[in-house]
Amino acid sequence: MSHQDIHSYLAAFDDIPGTRVYTVARARQGYWINQFAMSLMKPENRARWKADEKAYLEGWNLDEDQKAAILARDYNRLLDLGGNIYFLAKIFSTDGLSFLQAVSTMTGMSVEDYQAMMLAGGRSPNGVRSIKEGN
Amino acid sequence: MSHQDIHSYLAAFDDIPGTRVYTVARARQGYWINQFAMSLMKPENRARWKADEKAYLEGWNLDEDQKAAILARDYNRLLDLGGNIYFLAKIFSTDGLSFLQAVSTMTGMSVEDYQAMMLAGGRSPNGVRSIKEGN
Amino acid sequence: MARITAGVATSHVPAIGAAIDLGKTKEPYWQPLFAGYDWSRQWIAEEKPDVVILVYNDHASAFDMKIIPTFAIGCAESFKPADEGWGPRPVPTVQGHPDLAWHIAQSCILDEFDMTIINEMEVDHGLTVPLSLLFGQPDAWPVKVIPLAVNVVTYPPPSGNRCWLLGEAIRRAVESFPGDLKVQVWGTGGMSHQLQGPRAGLINAEWDNRFLDMMSQDSQRLRTIPHIEYLRETGSEGIEMVMWLIMRGALGADVRQLHRHYHVPASNTAVGHLVLEPVA
Amino acid sequence: MARITAGVATSHVPAIGAAIDLGKTKEPYWQPLFAGYDWSRQWIAEEKPDVVILVYNDHASAFDMKIIPTFAIGCAESFKPADEGWGPRPVPTVQGHPDLAWHIAQSCILDEFDMTIINEMEVDHGLTVPLSLLFGQPDAWPVKVIPLAVNVVTYPPPSGNRCWLLGEAIRRAVESFPGDLKVQVWGTGGMSHQLQGPRAGLINAEWDNRFLDMMSQDSQRLRTIPHIEYLRETGSEGIEMVMWLIMRGALGADVRQLHRHYHVPASNTAVGHLVLEPVA
């Protein structure tokens, strides 16, 4: 067993275009975004959330940026602030959105165009493997 | 790394006199004894327990044997029924007993005699290592 | 003695569960996906395994950020479907096999795997969608299930090699369990998918199919695939495929491929499915 | 770079915490026990470590039977003392070192240790009594602490060899942490004690002292001691000594013994204490 260095392991993730890997740095930054989102697994919490989103967010140790991104359903911004997609899924599921609908909002495409891309076989990996290699 | 067989690993434990190792079999049998005991870590639960021990036990999926042993503070019996000493400690701590006081009740000695034995260097391992070997 | 009689790999996309639950499996979008499981449903109905060790990942359902176990084995009597934000799936409660689960947990710890034992847990689509794909919509699941939840959400997940080694340890454990049980190991998740960011929607059918090939033809090579390769080639959530290696490691050196299916898309994801049989 | 500058071993008997909290350390019963820590208190005041990686076991305080992690590393900002049935100990909240803790967690997972990461946890006497023994009663602990909780309650605990290997992995992790930190590793629990059944009160001073010898003289032999030997020779709770091997493994091949203390009894337990220094 070789002992890989965690720094080089992590550094490679930044070389993938259009992707935020849920590293520890992100997990720590987004801790309360994710814990808030997870709370929406309980129907009584979903009811309180739907009744008054702003009031519900007060209980969760979130900063103004994080609150604004949640209220705006700005998922790319939420990823940058440390949100993880599986936690964030509790927010869009509560909104009645599917993974496909919510995910498309992060790509700059309309839901229809995104759906059509998927039906045609999805996004090609060519050109989006590595920023450095440009492949 | 050699692959030790779990059956021979566990069988050896039964050869130690006067000892109940907290194996999985015991952990499964005593699950609710231990979960009940753990609940006494909260002051509000301790208050309810002290006010009416029998009533408090109703919430915990315990059989009559287990309830009787808890109410009697029969710690050897509780070990046989799957209790673990670190969980049971929440019961005797709530009673205001120290580990030494509670532990002595399992040995057939008075607290004073047990305490004196400990001051004299404790119980010798000679003769209580193995039932089979008699050493 | 108990024995591992087969391995199953399958994606576990939540939309597949929704399609089943809402009776949409015959719709044109879904029909070709489900058709690829017809053979497997027939096979498993004849095969009648007693227990499935179901390797999956929890998607922020049973575990929040307070506690992140690398390998968590479910030893409970039963496991309720989790409410992931739209109510629990209308599927039966999953019945565990505590005797075998605890036996595996103990054996693996003796074997120097640092298991986390779970006695109360809800299970999400990662576990229930594979059951629906193989068993349809019964009133009760016709098999006992031992959930094995692997962290592939917070980095780093376990290496592919570590997953393979755990599979080998699970096999040793199963074979030392007294009692005549037919045990299957299922590896779930994947294949290509990325659910986040501007690169979302990535699918790499070529890489996926090479991976499917290697499961039966060049399996030792699978152990050496680094995490970054899954991410670059198959999207950020493609990392779930490391879990297939626990299944593969449990089957021994050689396997026969009994069935194979690959379909794009299910929602954002490339669906891959294999049925493998160990060759003595 | 961060470096491991010393290892400390010590028992963590709850009654010792009570004696300190109630101001009884000068009483005849307790005086000889505490006297053995005088040298260490002075040493550590001069040594001024930045961080202690404190290996201990949770005694049914943070973890109930729902979840049993083999190795759980505390990555939180701080950890409150647990209420073990008589109210929390009146000691300061323990301050963590999340940067180093997460670094170790990640590095050890890459190194194929199946860590459980903990972000919220209370800590019991297993962790706070060693701090009190070394630092007395300050208003705030003069060191950051990374709790490393090892399951030694539900069988099987990790093997001695696995503990040693984790120690080695922790050392590699610490040495790859950027930033100039003096890090100590403490192994706690033991020595001889049995808290249950008719055999309770067992003390084996001869075995304990051989174990203390081996920590600096024949340390590779320590890895091979099977669980059953701890149980037979030192009582059922003597198994806690496997945790010392994580500390010892982290110090490297050779160590110098700076201080040693052995005292019977503290309540039901034989108290052992070592201060060790790695030899380059």
Ligand SMILES: [Fe+3]
């Ligand atoms: Fe998944």
Ligand SMILES: [Fe+3]
């Ligand atoms: Fe202890």
